[in-house]
Amino acid sequence: MNKTELKELRAKNLKQWFSNKTVPPKEKSYISQLISGKASFGEKSARRLEYDYGMPQFYLDKNNTQLTRLNCNNQY
Known part of the structure; x- marks a missing residue:
């Protein structure tokens, strides 16, 4: 994965989180x-x-579709 793809994945995962x-x-x-x-x-x-x-750990760098559903009740 190149830097641009990693940046896009992190942004997607952050938005999802x-x-x-x-x-x-x-x-x-x-x-x-x-x-x-x-x-x-x-x-x-x-x-x-x-x-x-x-x-x-490393949540933002992975494809996290299923993990996000597990964490859906956290509030910050």
């Missing part, structure tokens, strides 16, 4: 920029978001 959760006000703009592709979505950002919001 927050599709049924409240986005924290302090991160709303940043998360919106990541999802839209307007902000850089590197390794450091991905790992921080996973840690801060209780995502499984």
Whole structure:
């Protein structure tokens, strides 16, 4: 997977993660920029978001269709 594909996958997974959760006000703009592709979505950002919001390790880098359904009741 190249960098562009990984960035797109991370954005898709981030959007999916927050599709049924409240986005924290302090991160709303940043998360919106990541999802839209307007902000850089590197390794450091991905790992921080996973840690801060209780995502499984490397969640943003994987195809997570089934995992997202398991985490649908978390609120942040």
